[in-house]
Amino acid sequence: MTEASKSEGKTNGLARHLPLILIAIVAVVGALTLRDYITFDTLAENREELLALRDAHYLLMALGFVVIYVAIVAFSLPGAAVASVTGGFLFGLWTGTALNVIAATIGATAIFLAARAGLGRTLAARMHASEGTLGRIKKGLAEHEISVLFMMRLVPAVPFFVANLLPALVGVKLRNFLLTTGLGIIPGALVFTSIGVGLGEVFDRGERPDLSLLWAPQVIGPILGLAALSALPIVIKTLRGKKELD
Template sequence: MDTTEPAPRRSPARHIPLLVIAAVALIGAFTLRDHLTFETLRENREALLAFRDANYLGMALLFVATYVAIVAFSLPGAAVASMTGGFLFGLAAGTGLNVLAATVGASAIFLAARWGLGETLAAKMEASEGRIKQLKTALNDNEIPVLFLMRLVPAVPFFVANLLPALVGVSYRNFLLTTALGIVPGALVYTWIGVGLGDVFDRGGRPDLSLIWEPHILGPILGLCALAALPLVIKALRGRKEI
């Protein structure tokens, strides 16, 4: 007689957070792309600065909440939001608020994806055989360096680095750690550009986003990428010697 208990059925409600995020992201891509821009910031900068001077804490909370929503729902305007942090709060406080908001927003989309599709997909990968199982095992054995690389490499879109780890079952603790630390270099660059936005607006110009590709900026970021990849290289070399 088979005494095995049937696997508990998962409620379809677990997909609701991810479906809401997908719906808002789709709507926002069409309705907000012309609003979360430098021109909007330029037109409203006096009002924003006045509100900040009158209620610094309130402005900081409003900024963080707005940035969290932009990241969590993958809305357009993340770069503008990062530079707004520097424009309103300066380099140190702006970087801190940018990192906090981006980390919270990334966690929201990670957990929504994990509760929705991630657990099921990760379980199927674990139960599979062959190359897929090997890839998942290799990722689980090297979560921190791989996640750091995803955060540090400028070519990896931010939403991809939020969703993909959730879908392959990485540890939330490792995701949170590598997100909070891995986005700091990029946050520093964008916040630094934002600090000078006032002068750019006074000249009637636009911020130069190509700064991130300058050698003195890109070089240190690539150096951090190399450090993050070093454990993977060492492990691969050791594996070859053992064969």
């Protein structure tokens, strides 16, 4: 291989990592500078102006909301929960949920593609070539990709950015990522959006929204039930495998 080819290879390799490096830099800067701005206090202080803008320029406001939410998710900026609740506050339950899901899915896909182009490509290639533990993980994930991705989306204990990055690093298919993200975040989006629907009354009382509602038994129970349902194909195949060994 010539020196020119080696140099070109290194340049292309660095270029693949640039999107993820940019996301990491913006995430750090955003965490340090935006933490005190994207808050419920800020929303309460500006709610009349936001509602007036929504009434005067509904479509433009909806588009602006989606763009901002995409940026928050794509760059892992603080305020994703505030944005989700704001969707319900400004646009109501059903439109707000739709906008929240669309924006979060686009933002999550941006991180997924950035990670897959860089670290994901390298790690996935190593897992594919490996015959040891990494190879077994890759094979098992390929067999149950959709079930695993749905579980990651439905279990609240899994951080959203982890559910965006990890699939890219192990080489899951883009179409499966899009499917499970778009559908898997709907239950949580409904909860946060519904909180936003009644936000005006909460602000009138001088209070702040209670996001612990997500962990209420009547809410978390059905969500965990869906997570268990998504794990069912894995359980069935495992039990069949044991029977065949017996």
